[in-house]
Amino acid sequence: MAELSEKAQSLIDQPNFGYLATVNSDGSPQVSPVWVDRRDEHIVINTATGRAKDRNMRREPRIAISVANRENQYEKVDIRGRVVETIGGEEADQHIDLMAKKYMGQDTNPWRQPDEERVLFIIAPERIDEMG
Amino acid sequence: MAELSEKAQSLIDQPNFGYLATVNSDGSPQVSPVWVDRRDEHIVINTATGRAKDRNMRREPRIAISVANRENQYEKVDIRGRVVETIGGEEADQHIDLMAKKYMGQDTNPWRQPDEERVLFIIAPERIDEMG
Numbered sequence: 015m016a017e018l019s020e021k022a023q024s025l026i027d028q029p030n031f032g033y034l035a036t037v038n039s040d041g042s043p044q045v046s047p048v049w050v051d052r053r054d055e056h057i058v059i060n061t062a063t064g065r066a067k068d069r070n071m072r073r074e075p076r077i078a079i080s081v082a083n084r085e086n087q088y089e090k091v092d093i094r095g096r097v098v099e100t101i102g103g104e105e106a107d108q109h110i111d112l113m114a115k116k117y118m119g120q121d122t123n124p125w126r127q128p129d130e131e132r133v134l135f136i137i138a139p140e141r142i143d144e145m146g
Numbered sequence: 147m148a149e150l151s152e153k154a155q156s157l158i159d160q161p162n163f164g165y166l167a168t169v170n171s172d173g174s175p176q177v178s179p180v181w182v183d184r185r186d187e188h189i190v191i192n193t194a195t196g197r198a199k200d201r202n203m204r205r206e207p208r209i210a211i212s213v214a215n216r217e218n219q220y221e222k223v224d225i226r227g228r229v230v231e232t233i234g235g236e237e238a239d240q241h242i243d244l245m246a247k248k249y250m251g252q253d254t255n256p257w258r259q260p261d262e263e264r265v266l267f268i269i270a271p272e273r274i275d276e277m278g
Contacts, residue, residue: 031219033165033212035177042208043175045167046224076174080165087163087216092178 016139018055022091025081026052029117034059035078036070044070049113050081057095057137060110062130063102071097071135079137089146099136106132148271150187154223157213158184161249166191167210168202176202181245182213189227189269192242194262195234203229203267211269221278231268238264 018026026032032050035043044066051058057079061068071077075097082090110132114123150158158164164182167175176198183190189211193200203209207229214222242264246255 031214033167033177033179035165035167035175035210037169037173037175041169041173041206042226043167043169043177043210044226045165045175045177045210045212047165047212047214047219047222074173078167078175078177080177080179082163082179084219087179090179094174094176 015055016142018052018139019091019142019144021144022081022093022142023052025083025089025091026050026057028083030081030084032059032079032081034067036067037074037076038066038070039073048079049117050079051109051113051116053136055139056098057093057139058109059135059137060106060113060132061135062127063133068133072100077137083146086146090144092143093139094141095137095139097135098138101134101136102131106134109134147187148274150184150271151223151274151276153276154213154225154274155184157215157221157223158182158189160215162213162216164191164211164213166199168199169206169208170198170202171205180211181249182211183241183245183248185268187271188230189225189271190241191267191269192238192245192264193267194259195265200265204232209269215278218278222276224275225271226273227269227271229267230270233266233268234263238266241266
């Protein structure tokens with residue numbers, strides 16, 4: 015497991031988007047913007063069950079994510095890692111509201127759907143490349 | 147081939163970064179920020195030979211790219227596509243300077259290395275998802 019540098023931690027701790035790449039079942043790549051969090055040295059992504067990235071990360075735990083400073087996108091970190099744990103239920107529900115606070119300044123996620131099940135993916139970084 | 151919507155064209159025509167996902171030789175995903183251009187309905191990425199994305203796209207032509215409005219990242223387009231052509235030489239050299247103009251307001255790419263060979267990847271969009 016690679017250690018998150020101070021720069022990587024700082025980029026993740028600010029409300030910067032991550033661009034998460036996963037692999038589809040046909041072997042092609044998928045990428046989408048995500049809210050991103052960390053727990054110490056692990057990266058945390060909160061998604062809803064049934065979405066492409068949820069299905070992809072359950073099948074293929076290897077992912078890549080790029081996080082750039084929203085005010086200077088040349089300052090960025092590219093991370094390759096591996097999903098080591100998934101967490102659902104109340105913990106994932108509470109976490110998405112923390113993410114809404116971080117990214118939107120709102121107490122709850124305004125886009126939450128009533129039938130949506132949230133899930134946390136806990137990712138161990140394996141390789142980290144920084145720029146800027 | 148999917149048609150680029152007006153929104154997709156507009157997001158690409160402004161100096162917004164793309165986040166390009168490719169697949170590594172071991173089947174894991176790779177993602178990195180790129181300058182992005184288009185020629186009518188095709189997406190154009192200019193990279194240097196030998197980089198991870200160059201090697202990956204030559205081996206596996208299926209890619210994904212996400213392009214968001216730099217001033218409002220919730221306005222974005224996610225595109226899946228396929229490399230249909232590569233172009234090197236003078237055309238790729240001239241093109242990287244156009245990209246430096248678009249993204250940095252400079253006449254030449256300030257990061258150009260003397261021994262660097264530029265290459266254009268021409269990508270046909272196959273599926274387009276928009277938000278915002």
